[in-house]
Amino acid sequence: MERVERISEVREIVAGQKKKGLRIALIPTMGYLHQGHLSLVKQAKQEGTFVVMSIFVNPLQFGPNEDLSRYPRDLEHDAKLAREAGVDLIFHPSVEEMYPQKNRTIVEVSELGNALCGLSRPGHFNGVTTVVSKLFHIVQPDRAYFGQKDYQQYLIVRQMVRDLNFPIEVIAVPIVREEDGLALSSRNVFLTAEHRREALVLSKSLAEAETLIRQGERNVTTIEEKIREKITEESSGKIDYVEVRSAENLTKPEVIDDSVVIALAVKFGTTRLIDNRVVEVKNV
Template sequence: MKRTSHIQELRKMIAEEKKRGRKINFVPTMGFLHRGHLSLIAQAQQKDAFLIVSIFVNPLQFGPNEDLSRYPRDLERDVRLLEEAGVDALFHPTVEEMYPNPMVTFVEVGQLDAMLCGATRPGHFRGVTTVVNKLFNIVQPDKAFFGQKDYQQYLIIERMVRDLNLPIQICPVPIVREEDGLAMSSRNIFLTSEQRQKAQILSKSLAAAELSIQTGQRSAREIERQLRERITFESQGIIDYAEVRDAGDLSEVTEIKRPVLLALAVKFGTTRLIDNKVVEVKPNV
């Protein structure tokens, strides 16, 4: 596996691969890799494609009271996992390489960034879209792969690419879960054993809400009430949001008539977890 922390060295590497006629596939990450990341890598390993993974903990997407300094890091462990997975190249720039000067240029995706995680983490998605746009300009991939655990982020990146006419195919990859149903996340390491057990309520409440919809419940407010009630009474988790949104554009939903996103953000201790489920709507009998 080739490895560099320098933009110009990566660009030279990519130019050589393109001369050989290879497509460029790209998986951007913040490191501390788990099976969720490895599923992205597996999807991105395609015939005649040169696969680049980036590891960069992006300070622009962390608020002043958020966990930038606590975000788990273990580069050498990640390198071993990437080598075992057969990745072609790793790009792991420093903050100084990515942001040599104070940033005054930003990329924002309006509307989609103002709800759910964007409502309680102002500036978060501006940081995400800015760094992803920078990475796209550096790597110039043909395809980029994003996990659907961060469903709002996936839609925002997809919209940014569409609006800015970037010649990149955004490929969504389904959520990977632990055996107990907990969605894979680098932040899971911060959970105590008790909090970890309580956090199972996220996937359980999503499954119960899906069943409620599939058996005829069409009120989005009632589904949200069910989600909140179950999480509150069975876990004491602190709910940031528990909402039903249109799965295509995250617009508000009153009556469920088409596919919806059930979206959760809940804090267990000091650890904020997100989870979601896209529910297809069956006709009422």
């Protein structure tokens, strides 16, 4: 496995691999890797691609009051995990390498970014789409892998790729969970033991909501209320949002008559967790 910090180095290595006829996979991350990231690597490896992982905590996607400076970082440990998982190249640029001058260009996906995490994190998704565009142009992959835990991010990137004709296939990989159900996140390290225990209510309430839908519940508000009640009753978590949305385009359905994503964001202490569950419902 190689590790480079320069854009010119990535381009040279990738061009060499393309000449050999290999297809290129990109896994964009902010590092502090966990099994969720590594499941993306696993899938890319299965498809026989040359796997590039970027590790870059992108300032552009953090708001002024967010956790940019305390976002967890451990490059040496990341490199060890990435190597073991089969990553071929780590691209770990500095902020100066990615933003050498004042950045004036923003890629914006409208509508999809206006709900859910876009409401409490204004500008966040513009930061994501802009840095992902940059990474796409730097690495020029054939495929890019995104975790479904950031379901809204995945849909937004997919929309951007379609609208701007990026010659890239966007692949979503299912959420990886702890044995007890907690969705893996680099931010989980910030949870106290008590909040860690309480946070189980997120995956549990989502599972119960799926059961209700499977049993025939079609009312959006009923589902959302059940989840809210459970979280409020069983934990000290402060709800940012609980929403049932179209799994295709995040619009709010009148009733649940097609596949939906149930998405939520809840704050435990100072740590904001997100989770979601896609429930496939046949169009009736």
